[in-house]
Amino acid sequence: MPEQLTVDRALVIIPTYNEIDNVPTLIGKVLEVDPRVEILFVDDGSPDGTGEYIATIEKENSRVHLMQRPKKMGLGTAYCRGFEYAIEHRYDVAMEMDADFSHDPEMLPTFLEEIKDADLVIGSRYIKGVNVVNWPMSRLLLSYFANVYSHWVSGLPLRDATGGFKCFRTDVLKQIDLSRITSNGYSFQIELNFLVWNLGKKIKEISIVFVDRRSGVSKMSKSIIWEAVRLVWKLRFARLFGTIESRYKKGDELVE
Numbered sequence: 001m002p003e004q005l006t007v008d009r010a011l012v013i014i015p016t017y018n019e020i021d022n023v024p025t026l027i028g029k030v031l032e033v034d035p036r037v038e039i040l041f042v043d044d045g046s047p048d049g050t051g052e053y054i055a056t057i058e059k060e061n062s063r064v065h066l067m068q069r070p071k072k073m074g075l076g077t078a079y080c081r082g083f084e085y086a087i088e089h090r091y092d093v094a095m096e097m098d099a100d101f102s103h104d105p106e107m108l109p110t111f112l113e114e115i116k117d118a119d120l121v122i123g124s125r126y127i128k129g130v131n132v133v134n135w136p137m138s139r140l141l142l143s144y145f146a147n148v149y150s151h152w153v154s155g156l157p158l159r160d161a162t163g164g165f166k167c168f169r170t171d172v173l174k175q176i177d178l179s180r181i182t183s184n185g186y187s188f189q190i191e192l193n194f195l196v197w198n199l200g201k202k203i204k205e206i207s208i209v210f211v212d213r214r215s216g217v218s219k220m221s222k223s224i225i226w227e228a229v230r231l232v233w234k235l236r237f238a239r240l241f242g243t244i245e246s247r248y249k250k251g252d253e254l255v256e
Helices: 023-033 050-060 073-088 107-118 137-154 183-197 223-241 244-248
Strands: 009-015 036-043 064-069 092-095 122-126 168-169 203-207
Touching: 009 023, 009 050, 009 073, 009 107, 023 036, 023 050, 023 107, 036 050, 036 073, 050 064, 064 073, 073 092, 073 183, 092 107, 107 122, 107 168, 107 203, 122 183, 137 183, 137 223, 183 203, 183 223, 183 244, 223 244
Parallel strands: 009 036, 009 092, 036 064, 122 203
Antiparallel strands: 092 168, 122 168
């Protein structure tokens, strides 16, 4: 059981690529829900001016931060660099959140409350039925059965291992060598959840409603799907043969 956590500072990490239609409204919505919350945008060289807009806001608002990267480098590495920023700047928790309003900013205070007695809180679309809005049936079935498959192969005891609305204690992230994580999309979420679980940490799932993006283009691709299919087997065998620690150890602290 983790020690009770007092959350004084929380960092919401939001990767962006061509999100200029969403970011101006999103900033206000996120910052107004809780004064403890700050935002780190990780922008991958958006050609639509997303990064430039955030840079302007950063100069005006001390709760908005920007990490600019020269090109598309992947969702997983964006979050890992954001986690490293959160650790370096001594935030109590680091959160993942999409830029497209698929994740409701009003849920942020709930995450901050639930993380007090957990190590990782995951916003789940599948613990109270199926709480997904505006997805075509093909996308919904893909997501649902990806989670069934992930649980069956890896043993990860989660209903929604692929979701991207999450809250981590930074002292847990410190125990994982984030530089060794290179997966993206579905597989990144599964990989990081697996590593936290493998550490013996407490993971809590809370119900959320996921609403498909209201503006912009989905980043999902077939390569991301197949990456996840392969990854769960790698994680299963790494745990089975005890090799996971050699890949993900952080200094003298081991994942196993």
